[in-house]
Amino acid sequence: MEHDTQVTRAWVLHPDITSAEQRREASFALEEAISLAAALPELEVVGSNVVRLSKAQPGKLFGSGKIEELKALFKANEVELVLIDGPVTPVQQRNLEKEWKVKLLDRTGLILEIFSDRARTREGVLQVEMAALSYQRTRLVRAWTHLERQRGGLGFVGGPGETQIEADRRAIDDQLVRLRRQLAKVVKTRELHRKARAKVPFPIVALVGYTNAGKSTLFNRVTGADVMAKDMLFATLDPTMRAVELPNNGPEVILSDTVGFISDLPTQLVAAFRATLEEVLAADLVLHVRDIAHPETEHQAEDVRSILETLGMSEETPQIEVWNKIDLLDADDREAVVARAEREEGIFAVSAVSGQGLDDMFAAIAKALASEKTREVLSLSFSEGKARAWLFKEGVVEAETQTDEGFEIEVLWSAKQRAQYQTL
CATH class of the missing domain: 3.40.50.11060 (GTPase HflX, N-terminal domain)
Structure with a gap:
């Protein structure tokens, strides 16, 4: 065509x-x-x-x-x-x-x-439409007619003769109200999904970083998933999540790949994609992936940190910095970057393409997640069978002794599992 x-x-x-x-x-x-x-x-x-x-x-x-x-x-x-x-x-x-x-x-x-x-999920599409309408509301000029394309995305702009939305602010406001209602339903569904995931005992590891830092390539390398990984800004817009067992007998985790951040990201879009980035806020560990070969890598890292702060990410959430793309550096620079990463705590120089440095990074992820677990002894009566069954299902029981009143159970669990146990 x-x-x-x-x-x-x-x-x-x-x-x-x-x-x-x-x-x-x-x-x-x-x-x-x-x-x-x-x-x-x-x-x-x-x-x-x-x-x-x-x-x-x-x-x-x-x-x-x-x-x-x-x-x-x-x-x-x-x-x-x-x-x-x-x-x-x-x-x-x-x-x-x-x-x-x-x-x-x-x-x-x-x-x-x-x-x-790029938006793929229902929520992603709705949020882009809302951001676009807020932007257009201030313009009321036919902003998108130069690309009269027959594709997904903004179905209400771009078609010939579609002047109503741009011409009438009330029409835009009505549309925004409708979209907010639809979005509230979608967000509710996501909350149910997230609650279901909270019951999974696997910790969530979120990949974040400036756009084009190589997150999707790293994600694919770890999961074997076919996530779009192109040398293209904003290749990933909706978080892709996979349960994966980390190599070298590492723990099982849920790995989440997120949209790339960018400097001067329009404020409408930071707000619009807050929900898409909720996975990051709920993460047990954040991997900040950087393109260490980029001349502006420091500025990019700063932009990522400030967006995470804007999103309200807890300072408690442990972070590991992954200096990616060392394969693009010349031998001397590569050596210097690797040496610096080895000296500094929580930094790993890797190449998602060649695999260099990934084993050390996986070991650090396993260690960071393990260090979050605490050991406790619980006393359960015979009538608390449901709670005891839950502990065994979660795989947190280290030892159990039967007493006259019930059970003494030694557990090794994460703060998340402890909180879940208290709601039983």
Whole structure:
């Protein structure tokens, strides 16, 4: 079918505003923005550049000379869509679209497009729709019509003639109320699933990290699962969970692979994906996977930490830092990184591709989970048969002695199992 192969010619601009408080290295920021665009198969990036500005112009973002220069550039390259790596106000968007005769998406719009393309579960789809509506509500311009695609994702935008949602705020608000109701039902179902999982005695180990850090590759290596692992930003959007026995006679755990984090993630999406990241909040151990070969690995790690903090992750949750992709470093750098990781507590230098360093990492996971267990002696009467049966089912009983009144049972259990026992 024709529409599947239709490609939109796009140009990526990164405005490097010198007066901005937090400036990222412009070349890396542009590279990431191009990767973002590449995550949508129907876009072809035909060019890109950094535009240095002392400050953003309120009406048109750029000065008139720069606007003219870029207009000529876009015309010569038959550009249909301009992606601006940063926030663009609705007024700036309308003015620039008029000047350049192209469609324009800012960073938030582009990330919403990617999320709509990738969301797989019912909850993921609903949450993206809600985030997109909140974003559109401030614009009321036909933000997505440049990609009239016949695919999943945002079914209510993009089709020809669908002007009602963009034209009428009340229609958007009604739609948001409907979506919230649907989402509440879906979240309830998830809670039931989570309660069922809480009864499973396996601890949850969550993989988190900046997008493209190699989490899915690591997940696949450990589980043998065929999770989409492409060199593409946001390859994973919905958490994938697998029960797996860690190698070398390690414990059985539930491994959870989550969406990659990114700097300047639109606030609507942090909120929208909070539930998707609930698995992280419920985890017994967090593996923070880093692309140690990336020039901005420190900044990326900082972004991940601050998002985890925003999500409200407990400081009590133990974390292991996994410095991935050491196979991409040259021999000297690799040696230095491995030596540094060995010196520091809770850090492991690995390659999910070659398998180097993984055995030590698995041993550390097993140790971290084992150290969370405590030994206790419980006195149960003969009438507490249900509680005794539960302890044996959970596999926490180390020794048992029968007394005149009942049983003395020595258990080795996690805090989670102890809490479950107290609710029996």
